[in-house]
Amino acid sequence: xxxxxxxxxxxxxxxxxxxxxxxxxxxxxxxxxxxxxxxxxxxxxxxxxxxxxxxxxxxxxxxxxxxxxxxxxxxxxxxxxxxxxxxxxxxxxxxxxxxxxxxxxxxxxxxxxxxxxxxxxxxxxxxxxxxxxxxxxxxxxxxxxxxxxxxxxxxxxxxxxxxxxxxxxxxxxxxxxxxxxxxxxxxxxxxxxxxxxxxxxxxxxxxxxxxxxxxxxxxxxxxxxxxxxxxxxxxxxxxxxxxxxxxxxxxxxxxxxxxxxxxxxxxxxxxxxxxxxxxxxxxxxxxxxxxxxxxxxxxxxxxxxxxxxxxxxxxxxxxxxxxxxxxxxxxxxxxxxxxxxxxxxxxxxxxxxxxxxxxxxxxxxxxxxxxxxxxxxxxxxxxxxxxxxxxxxxxxxxxxxxxxxxxxxxxxxxxxxxxxxxxxxxxxxxxxxxxxxxxxxxxxxxxxxxxxxxxxxxxxxxxxxxxxxxxx
Amino acid sequence: xxxxxxxxxxxxxxxxxxxxxxxxxxxxxxxxxxxxxxxxxxxxxxxxxxxxxxxxxxxxxxxxxxxxxxxxxxxxxxxxxxxxxxxxxxxxxxxxxxxxxxxxxxxxxxxxxxxxxxxxxxxxxxxxxxxxxxxxxxxxxxxxxxxxxxxxxxxxxxxxxxxxxxxxxxxxxxxxxxxxxxxxxxxxxxxxxxxxxxxxxxxxxxxxxxxxxxxxxxxxxxxxxxxxxxxxxxxxxxxxxxxxxxxxxxxxxxxxxxxxxxxxxxxxxxxxxxxxxxxxxxxxxxxxxxxxxxxxxxxxxxxxxxxxxxxxxxxxxxxxxxxxxxxxxxxxxxxxxxxxxxxxxxxxxxxxxxxxxxxxxxxxxxxxxxxxxxxxxxxxxxxxxxxxx
Numbered sequence: 001x002x003x004x005x006x007x008x009x010x011x012x013x014x015x016x017x018x019x020x021x022x023x024x025x026x027x028x029x030x031x032x033x034x035x036x037x038x039x040x041x042x043x044x045x046x047x048x049x050x051x052x053x054x055x056x057x058x059x060x061x062x063x064x065x066x067x068x069x070x071x072x073x074x075x076x077x078x079x080x081x082x083x084x085x086x087x088x089x090x091x092x093x094x095x096x097x098x099x100x101x102x103x104x105x106x107x108x109x110x111x112x113x114x115x116x117x118x119x120x121x122x123x124x125x126x127x128x129x130x131x132x133x134x135x136x137x138x139x140x141x142x143x144x145x146x147x148x149x150x151x152x153x154x155x156x157x158x159x160x161x162x163x164x165x166x167x168x169x170x171x172x173x174x175x176x177x178x179x180x181x182x183x184x185x186x187x188x189x190x191x192x193x194x195x196x197x198x199x200x201x202x203x204x205x206x207x208x209x210x211x212x213x214x215x216x217x218x219x220x221x222x223x224x225x226x227x228x229x230x231x232x233x234x235x236x237x238x239x240x241x242x243x244x245x246x247x248x249x250x251x252x253x254x255x256x257x258x259x260x261x262x263x264x265x266x267x268x269x270x271x272x273x274x275x276x277x278x279x280x281x282x283x284x285x286x287x288x289x290x291x292x293x294x295x296x297x298x299x300x301x302x303x304x305x306x307x308x309x310x311x312x313x314x315x316x317x318x319x320x321x322x323x324x325x326x327x328x329x330x331x332x333x334x335x336x337x338x339x340x341x342x343x344x345x346x347x348x349x350x351x352x353x354x355x356x357x358x359x360x361x362x363x364x365x366x367x368x369x370x371x372x373x374x375x376x377x378x379x380x381x382x383x384x385x386x387x388x389x390x391x392x393x394x395x396x397x398x399x400x401x402x403x404x405x406x407x408x409x410x411x412x413x414x415x416x417x418x419x420x421x422x423x424x425x426x427x428x429x430x431x432x433x434x435x436x437x438x439x440x441x442x443x444x445x446x447x448x449x450x451x452x453x454x455x456x457x458x459x460x461x462x463x464x465x466x467x468x469x470x471x472x
Numbered sequence: 473x474x475x476x477x478x479x480x481x482x483x484x485x486x487x488x489x490x491x492x493x494x495x496x497x498x499x500x501x502x503x504x505x506x507x508x509x510x511x512x513x514x515x516x517x518x519x520x521x522x523x524x525x526x527x528x529x530x531x532x533x534x535x536x537x538x539x540x541x542x543x544x545x546x547x548x549x550x551x552x553x554x555x556x557x558x559x560x561x562x563x564x565x566x567x568x569x570x571x572x573x574x575x576x577x578x579x580x581x582x583x584x585x586x587x588x589x590x591x592x593x594x595x596x597x598x599x600x601x602x603x604x605x606x607x608x609x610x611x612x613x614x615x616x617x618x619x620x621x622x623x624x625x626x627x628x629x630x631x632x633x634x635x636x637x638x639x640x641x642x643x644x645x646x647x648x649x650x651x652x653x654x655x656x657x658x659x660x661x662x663x664x665x666x667x668x669x670x671x672x673x674x675x676x677x678x679x680x681x682x683x684x685x686x687x688x689x690x691x692x693x694x695x696x697x698x699x700x701x702x703x704x705x706x707x708x709x710x711x712x713x714x715x716x717x718x719x720x721x722x723x724x725x726x727x728x729x730x731x732x733x734x735x736x737x738x739x740x741x742x743x744x745x746x747x748x749x750x751x752x753x754x755x756x757x758x759x760x761x762x763x764x765x766x767x768x769x770x771x772x773x774x775x776x777x778x779x780x781x782x783x784x785x786x787x788x789x790x791x792x793x794x795x796x797x798x799x800x801x802x803x804x805x806x807x808x809x810x811x812x813x814x815x816x817x818x819x820x821x822x823x824x825x826x827x828x829x830x831x832x833x834x835x836x837x838x839x840x841x842x843x844x845x846x847x848x849x850x851x852x853x854x855x856x857x858x859x860x861x
Binding site: 150152155225226227247248249250251252282283284285287289324326329330331332333334336337338340341343344345354355356357370373398 | 545548549552570572573576577791792793794803804805823825847848849850
């Protein structure tokens, strides 16, 4: 079985290996070798990458992605096998979601990313004209460290590919729960464009590895995903001269307007809501914790809660959730206990599967109702948009995606209000977990955050004009 | 009213029944008499202190029926689970409440104003405290006395006792204060004492007590919360106060955010070293305000120790979602069935994790918060954030 991770060729014998699963090893580094790797990345790999144009990198990535999209390729099959064997998600679901996800990294989509952030992305290759009259060039960070976490497949590809597009070498620390997608991509790339894949190192190392300080200091950018506490710890260790991009945990939700709650549309509405809940078992930052359903439609929020519950039951048959850990079960059980006590004291009710595999809670008041995840969601009726903005406002730094399901005319007021309180993305219900190329992850730029812009003032151009050899 | 009740009972010979009740005097309300009978039988069973599964089941079901009829929130809770008097016939069918229920529901058969005691939980995590109402403390005290005699006192009726936990007067809602006070009052000799006041532990007086016991060569029984001893360690540092042979050290309660946590092994090592008491004589009690009975171990030479309960307690280790027993020896959530919980509910589901052994069960501790798998906010973090907001 091949090794998890990827290191430049000259390091393949020098890197160490550590057992990640029963019989799978992953690359890791000793202190001394990490020094050498850092030096190599900053001095050689970045120079090599700079010799490529952005278009060449786009093409290479595109080909590597197509290799992963090809269900018959060895790499793809190995990846599917790994994800279902060691990962937490159902096989059929993974196959479907993986392809849908990988599409975002094809050439046309990558160009969207680039245009979205740079406008004229040749600025990554050469000095290009600026609107103000001078020139500018976007320089790659000489080294970027990525710290990935969680088990949502493929999250690592966002920052990895964004980094590559800016022509920056990278060292990525994989999440022990999902190290496969990033590794598979690097391996695919190395079979297509080794000069580019030589600038990628993907490995594991213990959290308390002593070389992490060296790594942060040597990096121009550090990208980290995870718990706010983890991010805080890393942020403290990253020197002030290094840019830190932290992506913390988020809480997303949905708003369902009453015009979608009629007999004609209801089945589709509810099916899409269920899909958002079940995708990745609600683990994604874009997964909904609760839905606000407008009162006054032909279907009440209570009926929607019942219908949603039955949809989740269907999805449990097609894409069954994996067995939860004891700690997860306790968290879910606590959610149930609170819900059942609340049900004794109010009109709320809880619809739950006998084995606790999914549930829908109906709560008559508009409140923030966090979910224990793993397909447990709350449905609440609302009458007025202000009710929602009022309760959501204090949680600005947790808000991310909101699905809006209503007519275009009404939507505008909602997007303005919710955008103002911190929502960074509006998606159609049913597509919350399907981010599109060029999206601003947590409201940030994907690519601009990596680069260092270098300006040539108009004045320098003007002055140097006076001394050209062919002057009059 | 008597006649109505008699008709319910189906007695034809009304005359003689009235005569009988008049003889008994104050028990003129049949229902009240029935109620007291169950509780008297429970006390008798406790004091008998012998395993009798059939009798235990009988009493638990009888008590459950009372609780179902007289405690409305509990009845609603049972109905929500589809459990009624008709389909609860065995003790393990009795619906259990989560410990949190004591925070949000009034679980008391008797109206709260008429209850004699209210023991509150310490409110360690969320701030809101659970309330356990006791109509009277007869059953509670009977249970406590029986287990204390069996596990703590080791046959002796009089001990020189040193207590480093607040008095019952200063903590009227603490079941532990009541418990320790009971032992002190009933089984402490003239030289026993409390070594704590509003400012904290009286270290000097306590040190003197320990030294005098060594001089007098009289074995000592120390009673305190686990964190009391941690404070003592911090104060006394490496000083040693060896106690005479036969001394016993009793601790309970875990650390509950009060002080820096020591792992079990280190804790008992330090106790043994500081007081020269073998770890097998260092006894841990596992109890909670939501219950009326306590569990004990047979010393802490090995940790974690096996917790043992008396014949009127039952313990199950369950999967929290399916609510079914996990296979023997596997880890799950601990559920207690306490016959002595006469005024509230018999069955309580804790947030503690453990596994069953031949003699009892091993407590592994509170379950850790679930580990974040993706990038979605975890419930536990969220609750923390709510407090900050």
